[in-house]
Amino acid sequence: MRISKSSVGYAEYLKGLKKEKIKILICQIVLLVGFIALWEVLANQGVINTFLFSKPSAIYKLFIQYVESGQLLTHVIVSVYETLLGLVIGTALGILIAVALWWSERLSRILDPFLVVLNALPKTALAPIIIVWVGAGIKGIVVTAVAISIVVTILSAYNYFINVDKEQVKMFQSFGASKLQILFKLILPANIGNLINLTKINIGMAWVGVIVGELLVSRYGLGYLIVYGSQVFKLDLVMMGVFILAICSWVMYEFVNIIEKIYRKKRR
Incomplete structure (x- = not known):
């Protein structure tokens, strides 16, 4: 051969x-x-200055102490759970609203200025108000995470949908396809890659919302560890929390990357 x-x-x-x-x-x-x-x-x-910057060996020793006591696992589980809830709800709800805007041009024109204003607002600064409205605990933290990611999701997904090749849309219409068929046979399949990338962006945003919420009201989570460490001037704890946060974010990002690779292989 x-x-x-x-x-x-x-x-x-x-x-x-x-x-x-x-x-x-x-x-x-x-x-x-x-x-x-x-x-x-x-x-x-x-x-x-180790008082201000700590050092890797001290952070590692503290990490081992928290792992052996089981405290670290509790804090990580709480933060990851809140982040996953915020990520899933914010992304799914944002995409659904973007679909509604794509479906109704009148609705998109009505909501466009409001979405632009909401996108410009500093959502982290509004976190205390959101928590007062919704309540402390996991509910308030998750809503904060959703609030930070949902507007960007709506605007980005809507732009993806309206920028699908117009000729392909016209071809579907010429064959008598309904709007629902165009959505599920063309618009969504053409944007799977874009929506996966949007999910990657939302991972970071969801973590921002969760950490901000935990800084304000939580008694558990990585955000609580960071703020507690800063309050008692224990920079080892602060840096450990930051490193664990980075690792958790990276793991979630890589998980979405794996999903993207599987999707691309199936397309081939």
Whole structure:
């Protein structure tokens, strides 16, 4: 069986891509390890103030203490649960409203100035008001997360929907397709990739809402750990909370990435 030059070239191309990914991963690991090592050395040498910046070894010791006591798992579970609720509700509700705006041009014109104003408002500054209206606890924190992500979701998803190729829409209409058929056969399938990317953006926004809410009213969660650490001037706790927050955000982002890769493979 003869192997064509094109197939050999494609295989070499794939190998090149894998090598490049490995090189990038190695550089990222070296950069991270180098940063942590430099931080530790500077802290030990007294170049940076450990009271203000802490140091990796102290953060690690505190991390082990919280893991062994079971406190860290409780805080992480609470924050992740609130973030997932905010992410799912904010994204789903935002997409549904965007569909309604796409469905009715009159409705989109009516709501357009209000959405623009809402998008310009600093939602984090409104968090105390939202919590007073809705109530403290998980409910208020989740609503804060939803409030931060929903307007951006509506505006972005609506723009995705109206920018689908007009010729394709006209072709569907010429075959007598209803608006519902156009929505489910053309508009939504054409924007799956965009909606996945929008979900990635909303992960960060949902975390912002949750942390802000926890800073204000919660007795559990990563936001509570961070604010408590700052109140008692325990910067080890603050930095540990920030690092755990970064890891949780990265895990959620990578999970959505996996879903995106599976979707792209199926499309092929």
